[in-house]
Structures are given as C-alpha cells and as structure tokens.
Amino acid sequence: MLLQQEREEIVVFGRKLISSNLTTGSGGNLSIFNRHLGYIAIKPTGVDYFLMKPEDVVVIDPEGKIVDGKLKPSSEVSLHLGLLKARQDIHAVVHTHQVYATTLACLNWEIPAVHYLVGFSGNKVPLAPYATYGTPELAENIVRSIGQYNACLMANHGIVTVGADLNAAFNVAEELELVARLYYQTKCIGEPKILSDQEMEVVTKKFATYGQPVSLP
Numbered sequence: 001m002l003l004q005q006e007r008e009e010i011v012v013f014g015r016k017l018i019s020s021n022l023t024t025g026s027g028g029n030l031s032i033f034n035r036h037l038g039y040i041a042i043k044p045t046g047v048d049y050f051l052m053k054p055e056d057v058v059v060i061d062p063e064g065k066i067v068d069g070k071l072k073p074s075s076e077v078s079l080h081l082g083l084l085k086a087r088q089d090i091h092a093v094v095h096t097h098q099v100y101a102t103t104l105a106c107l108n109w110e111i112p113a114v115h116y117l118v119g120f121s122g123n124k125v126p127l128a129p130y131a132t133y134g135t136p137e138l139a140e141n142i143v144r145s146i147g148q149y150n151a152c153l154m155a156n157h158g159i160v161t162v163g164a165d166l167n168a169a170f171n172v173a174e175e176l177e178l179v180a181r182l183y184y185q186t187k188c189i190g191e192p193k194i195l196s197d198q199e200m201e202v203v204t205k206k207f208a209t210y211g212q213p214v215s216l217p
C-alpha cells in the first residue's frame with residue numbers, strides 16, 4: 001500500500017485527536033507529506049476516526065489529484081497543500097476546532113505569550129483573517145499569517161498547527177490548547193502578564209526541535 005506508514009500514523013493520531021479532546025465526531029483533519037516520494041497522505045472527509053482504516057486515508061499529489069484511495073480527501077485539502085508547499089521545513093499539518101483556541105479565534109484575537117508553552121508556536125500564535133472553509137482564499141490567508149510560526153488561529157473557525165512530523169504538529173495543537181485555556185481563564189479574573197519577546201526567544205531556542213522539548217521543567 002502506497003504511504004502505508006503515513007496512512008497508519010494518520011489513523012493513530014486521528015484517534016488521539018478524539019481521546020485528547022481536541023476534536024469531536026469526524027471534525028478536524030491531518031496530513032503528512034512524504035517529500036521523498038512527492039505524495040501526501042490526508043484524512044478522508046467525513047469519516048469517523050474510530051472506523052477509519054489506513055486504506056481509507058487518501059494519497060494525493062501536491063496539486064490535489066488522488067493517487068491512491070477510494071474516498072474523497074478532507075474538505076480542507078487546499079489549506080494542507082498550501083502550507084506543505086509554502087513551508088519546506090514541515091512535513092505534517094493538523095487542523096482542529098479545539099474549544100479554547102477556537103474561542104479566542106472567534107474573538108479574532110491572537111494568543112500572546114501568557115505562558116512559556118506558547119513557544120510551541122513562537123512568541124505568539126498569530127491569527128488569519130476569516131474566509132469560507134475549504135476555499136483557496138482561506139488557505140492563502142493562513143499561509144500569509146502563519147509565516148514561520150508553528151501555529152495559526154483561523155478567525156471564527158479554529159486552529160492549524162504544523163511540524164517536522166505528525167507527532168510534532170499534534171503536540172503543538174495539544175500544548176496550545178492548554179495555553180489558550182490559560183489565556184481565557186486569566187482574562188476571566190484579571191489581566192495576564194505577558195512574557196517579553198526577549199524571554200520567548202530564549203524559550204524557543206530551548207525548544208530545539210519542533211514541539212519536542214526533551215523534558216519540560
């Protein structure tokens with residue numbers, strides 16, 4: 001089976017999205033780019049994560065043409081392709097509607113450095129302007145707004161995270177849900193103190209690889 005390992009990873013991490021409360025039902029989507037073979041494995045649209053099998057995962061080329069698989073790719077295929085083509089340093093993309101990050105996205109806020117774990121993204125999580133889901137315009141907005149960050153909020157929609165591999169992109173999504181929740185909760189009872197760009201530079205240097213600090217203090 002073409003991209004067997006990547007397809008199996010998408011099944012495993014899809015289930016982790018549910019068990020980690022980062023998505024519900026068949027929401028959210030994941031992709032992995034095998035740059036050596038030039039093909040992308042992406043979640044099929046509207047398939048339950050616990051019923052999804054590796055052969056259900058769709059393999060497409062960088063233009064979005066189906067190379068292997070019987071199902072239709074995720075409705076956000078243009079967002080995944082846009083990021084994977086624009087960022088040569090990444091190999092995986094995760095998109096979710098995780099509740100706290102999406103709450104802030106619905107306010108059209110960015111997430112500042114309220115906690116050092118925002119370093120999984122950079123010195124903040126930027127916000128991409130709204131566009132209808134699944135459109136090339138949304139993909140363009142995100143590619144422009146994410147720059148070299150590892151995550152980007154999508155106005156009135158959700159969040160997208162990227163990484164050197166799927167584990168890294170998943171970790172970014174999971175850690176930023178905690179940061180988003182802390183930002184929400186601190187704003188409920190006061191005004192959080194934001195870490196300086198200088199301090200965040202120190203932190204992001206310590207996060208030597210994408211989203212994989214060896215041990216968190």
Ligand SMILES: [Zn+2]
Pocket residue numbers: 028076095096097133157158
């Ligand atoms: Zn979405």
